């Protein structure tokens with residue numbers, strides 16, 4: 001995966017994609033603002049959400065053991081997975097034990113994070129995504145680009161094409177004469193998926209929350225397809241990140257208020273499914289829970305970064321992010337895109353490992369819109385700056401990059417006013433030299449430069465630059481005020 | 483009350499007129515402010531790019547230059563935000579809490595005028611059609627709210643028109659503007675379009691760095707829109723017109 005600025009180029013050049021994104025995020029942004037505005041004590045709720053998560057994370061080990069015991073008491077089998085490889089091996093093993101060659105899935109970011117579908121495919125097991133948007137992405141042989149609306153980059157006409165072209169090979173084909181009417185598209189997906197629900201013996205899910213006191217997993221969704229997955233098959237495997245635990249049902253209460261308003265802009269989400277272990281004769285008769293680390297304890301060890309583990313994956317930060325709006329989700333190279341992806345990926349993987357991960361903390365103008373929108377008050381700009389310093393520190397010692405050299409030089413000049421004053425003496429010369437080349441005149445009369453050699457070209461490729469003034473403020477002050 | 487002006491490195495070297503405007507304005511309001519000549523920069527370029535070691539001596543120079551003042555006023559929401567919220571980070575890095583002591587005394591210009599001096603009408607005259615962009619750090623890092631607008635509304639002759647999607651980032655973001663130049667200009671192009679849609683002759687903001695970026699785009703588009711810092715507007719009088 002290329003570094004963010006390179007990966008973003010394609011999206012920046014794709015005007016259709018940018019229109020789709022601007023439209024979709026704009027709509028959901030307005031919806032969210034309206035329903036959040038209805039809650040007088042929204043700020044208190046945010047503070048409560050942040051506090052519950054922080055307290056839970058502080059004693060994560062104890063809460064996880066409580067969860068494990070409660071799940072076991074209700075007949076579930078608990079597996080601990082340190083990384084993606086271990087987690088995938090557990091799920092593939094369960095599929096093998098039951099001799100299945102296909103599983104249905106309810107949208108789960110954790111399983112995408114660990115690349116479960118690909119591993120299952122290696123074992124001859126096909127995983128069918130049943131979330132509508134995930135289905136679109138899967139059929140289109142595409143990658144999700146949004147946490148909540150994975151197919152946000154697709155419009156209706158594209159979706160119709162994908163359905164007509166691909167559904168037949170994956171199961172029940174799209175009906176003849178399918179149009180791009182949303183209701184018709186949803187109807188086609190329903191028929192296609194129903195066949196899969198009724199046939200599948202095993203399901204794989206994630207969970208939005210895991211309540212420790214009762215050993216209950218909770219999934220929040222809009223379509224009901226998740227509930228079909230959770231109730232119809234005989235075997236259910238849930239892959240759950242260890243940060244999803246909340247101690248009690250009254251803690252859960254806070255998040256069930258914060259999540260739907262922040263994510264879909266609804267007062268309440270249509271389906272909230274909660275399941276605790278196995279009930280004879282009702283629902284899956286075998287339940288497995290895979291508790292997944294995969295870098296979470298690494299993030300937890302980072303004093304500034306650990307707040308990212310509060311994230312409830314609502315995607316509010318994506319919908320308000322001006323960078324995400326222009327570049328789309330694929331440029332982030334992960335199932336976690338947008339502002340949260342820019343901090344979560346380096347926190348989970350560690351910085352200094354590859355160029356792509358190291359580019360993510362810089363994929364932000366630090367405008368702070370994400371922090372303002374986040375229902376659990378993750379100070380994303382603070383974590384971004386913190387991670388940038390880790391990236392820089394990870395590269396100290398080697399051959400310095402041009403940027404590091406420039407920063408060292410700037411630091412040397414800017415740490416002493418005399419040095420800065422001397423550097424600014426060059427302004428007069430630069431002014432005389434450059435104004436000759438600056439043919440353009442800015443409104444107001446100042447000359448402008450339109451073409452500078454690299455690295456100035458990084459600026460002047462798209463923007464004019466005012467010519468330097470004849471003298472600095474400092475030098476004017478010395479003459480006028482003394 | 484001992485007041486100092488933090489002119490900021492960008493204003494010092496690229497927009498000296500803004501620094502002069504702040505002094506003209508403060509003198510008119512009866513404030514005798516200093517320009518501590520030992521000042522250089524708030525350290526934000528280094529901090530925001532992740533170069534904390536490099537920021538330490540710069541912030542040390544800052545703390546040294548502004549020690550002993552009651553209030554430090556600056557025509558930059560971004561530098562005020564950096565001093566208040568990031569100097570602590572640098573102080574921790576250096577293991578020297580004194581580096582963070584001056585930060586809380588820094589006020590962005592509109593905050594200083596409204597909160598400290600208690601004025602909203604500064605007796606300015608600026609007969610132009612103006613739209614205002616509330617830069618991100620003023621808006622979200624400092625929370626200056628509608629203080630700049632209150633000041634602008636009291637300016638005689640000024641016709642203030644609302645900017646669509648005003649709260650959206652212009653895409654400058656310091657080194658972001660060159661590290662992610664494509665995304666930065668895509669954001670700026672949308673902002674410039676909104677500015678042109680207002681039909682204003684002048685775009686005003688409280689940060690010359692954002693205006694550097696937007697002015698550069700507006701100039702490249704030959705829009706005819708002029709960018710002017712809030713301080714320059716507030717310092718203007720009948721004589722300047």
Ligand code: SF4
Pocket residue numbers: 262310311312313314315316317318340370373374375376377378
């Ligand atoms: S970081 Fe905050 S806003 Fe973004 S997805 Fe997570 S909880 Fe939602």
